[in-house]
Amino acid sequence: MKLLPFFTLIVSASTAALQQQQQEPHEERNETEVVRRAVDKPYVFATFTSEHEQKSNEETWLHIYTSDDGKQFAEYAMNAYKPAQGLLRDPSIIKDGDTYYVVHTTNWSGDDLAVIKSKDLKNWVQVSNVKTGVKDTEKVWAPEWFRDPTDNKIYVYVSIKTKQENFAPYIYTTNGDLGSFGTGEKLDVYNYGNGVGQPHIDMFVVYKGDDKDTPYHAFMKNEKEKHIEHLTSKTAKGTWNYVQTNNALGFGKREGPTVTVLPDGKWIMWMDNYHGNYLYSTSDDLSHWSDSVDMPSHNKVFRHGTVIRQ
Secondary structure, three states, rough: OOOOOOHHHHHHHHHHHHHHOOOOOOOOHHHHHHHOOOOOOEEEEEEEOOOOOOOOHOOEEEEEEEOOOOOOOOEEEEEEOOOOOOOOOOEEEEOOEEEEEEEEEEOOOOOOEEEEEEEOOOOOOOEEEEOOOOEEEEEEEEEEEEEOOOOOOOOEEEEEEEOOOOEEEEEEEEEEEEEEEOOOEEEEOOEEEOEEEEOEEEEEEEOOOOOOOOOOEEEEEOOOOEEEEEEEEOOOEEEEEEEEEEOHHHOOOOOOEEEEEEOOOEEEEEEEEEOEEEEOOOEEOOEEEOOEEEOEEEEEEEOOOOEEEO
């Protein structure tokens, strides 16, 4: 992994948080990082499109959109990348130094995920295909980057289904670069409530430093009930505890949550309404959310992706 230049401890922590869009509201921006952006727009959205689920010809292209305010997105690089084989679904984007990396789902079934990179958001090259290393892996869905602002480590959370067990989230630590991962670790979030197992996918993690006891927040889709649920933890690896389950967030059936901070300091969550449209909701505390509404632009072509505030 390419680490950011170490100017001071404070600048390093601030840069890490800004790049992974999980900084505290009103955090100072590092002007060095602003100069190294590929675009002036502060928000970058990596996504794909699909009108008909499981038609692979509709799930192979990476699209990049940008925004000034985090809500109105404009096209920047359409059809920016297509893998040589397999699919490109659920792209998660992160900026490391002057390079952008996307990790994505490669197929409906299989035992790997893929990493690509670009300096200009338009020209992408493959970095690696990474095997899960988990015995009897059948499906690998929705990998998501997370940079921990406390130590600058970069992780990938991913949903894995094996022959013996339904979907459960795993965490991988990057090894020296963003194309090589250590051994996957299964997270302790599979069972909740009365102990009845529920499969979960689409784990997205943010850091909220003013929550002193449990600053790590995760949002995952309950694959059985189709609701986005809320968990918290003391560390990036857990143990994770459910704080809002079933439809406690009030969104109804949604998937693919991605969360960042708006210019006014509020949190915003985008979510995929399966094949119909893309929606967003805002919050002051990550627990109480506004009613979800359609994105004001392009909402009918977006699918599960990730937004960063750079």
